[in-house]
Amino acid sequence: MNNYLNFKGKNCVVTGAATGVGRAVATKFMELGANVYAMDINKVSDVTKYIKVDLCRKDQIDNAITQLPDKIDVLISNAALAGTTFMDYVFTVPEVFSVNYIACRYLVESLIPRMPRGSSIAVVSSTTGENWKDKMDLLGDLYENGDTFEKAVVWAENHIYDERVFNGTERPDCLYTFSKEALIYFVKRASFDILKKGVRINVLCPGGIDTPMVDEIARIVGTHEYDKAATNPIMDRAATPEEIADCLLFLSSSLSFSLNGCDITADFGFTPGVMFQRCTPNGEFI
Numbered sequence: 001m002n003n004y005l006n007f008k009g010k011n012c013v014v015t016g017a018a019t020g021v022g023r024a025v026a027t028k029f030m031e032l033g034a035n036v037y038a039m040d041i042n043k044v045s046d047v048t049k050y051i052k053v054d055l056c057r058k059d060q061i062d063n064a065i066t067q068l069p070d071k072i073d074v075l076i077s078n079a080a081l082a083g084t085t086f087m088d089y090v091f092t093v094p095e096v097f098s099v100n101y102i103a104c105r106y107l108v109e110s111l112i113p114r115m116p117r118g119s120s121i122a123v124v125s126s127t128t129g130e131n132w133k134d135k136m137d138l139l140g141d142l143y144e145n146g147d148t149f150e151k152a153v154v155w156a157e158n159h160i161y162d163e164r165v166f167n168g169t170e171r172p173d174c175l176y177t178f179s180k181e182a183l184i185y186f187v188k189r190a191s192f193d194i195l196k197k198g199v200r201i202n203v204l205c206p207g208g209i210d211t212p213m214v215d216e217i218a219r220i221v222g223t224h225e226y227d228k229a230a231t232n233p234i235m236d237r238a239a240t241p242e243e244i245a246d247c248l249l250f251l252s253s254s255l256s257f258s259l260n261g262c263d264i265t266a267d268f269g270f271t272p273g274v275m276f277q278r279c280t281p282n283g284e285f286i
């Protein structure tokens, strides 16, 4: 039988591979025979090569790119920050946007020339980005006027405190939702032209996942309510990083050959449950 998940000898780049989903997908790629190039600000063990990089810094990304192989088969753009702190690091609000969105787009566009036909890219967004269609004008403006790393930084500096960017949230250190909406828009808008080069790109939108990020969100919100709201009453738990990593393996394999420019929701059906009023956004049965 065909081994559809054979990544033997494939060069896979994973950002944010030190913890959570990135760690899980890097481990699975290694088990499946891939060479894994892990880009992260925190150390990553047990991969082919760890490349230390702060993804809010263009010079560091450029340096990291020089350490990647000439041929790349898979790119998983996964790194993100929920707020302005992570482990020992503190970031500014514009830097958070750089990690979550600008670095992803820059890396995708920089690495495509190294990706042979049949390669694939999976970007990790979130169910929090699901209302991206409400902001087509703003996201289109970012896409068109932020088409280089430097221009996107300027766009962010000029817009980052707009109410629509912050979604009216009371958490001034968190523009997480907007960055996730921007990722979905970017993948969809760029996907047709990327496919012309023979490379597929899709975006995964997980619901709550049991990773260090949940602890960080709970710290920002000030309660552990997020943890409950991040799942649905049928599962009564968040996804494991391994469950979400499996979706990324699928998007990276030929099993998903017909998918391009798709946003796939991985939340145990929580989103339709809320949409059709089967449960509340807080995870209670209706």
Ligand SMILES: NC(=O)c1ccc[n+]([C@@H]2O[C@H](COP(=O)([O-])OP(=O)(O)OC[C@H]3O[C@@H](n4cnc5c(N)ncnc54)[C@H](O)[C@@H]3O)[C@@H](O)[C@H]2O)c1
Binding pocket: 015, 016, 017, 018, 019, 020, 021, 022, 039, 040, 041, 042, 053, 054, 055, 056, 078, 079, 080, 081, 086, 099, 124, 125, 126, 127, 205, 206, 207, 208, 209, 210, 211, 212, 213, 214, 230, 241
């Ligand atoms: N945990 C959740 O509930 C949840 C829900 C939906 C979507 N997501 C998304 O899943 C993806 C993975 O998140 P996770 O839950 O595994 O989080 P995590 O916090 O465990 O992992 C984030 C990774 O990004 C790295 N990172 C952070 N800042 C960096 C920087 N400046 N430069 C380089 N690397 C940096 C961290 O070191 C870490 O390895 C993210 O895109 C996140 O937004 C998470």
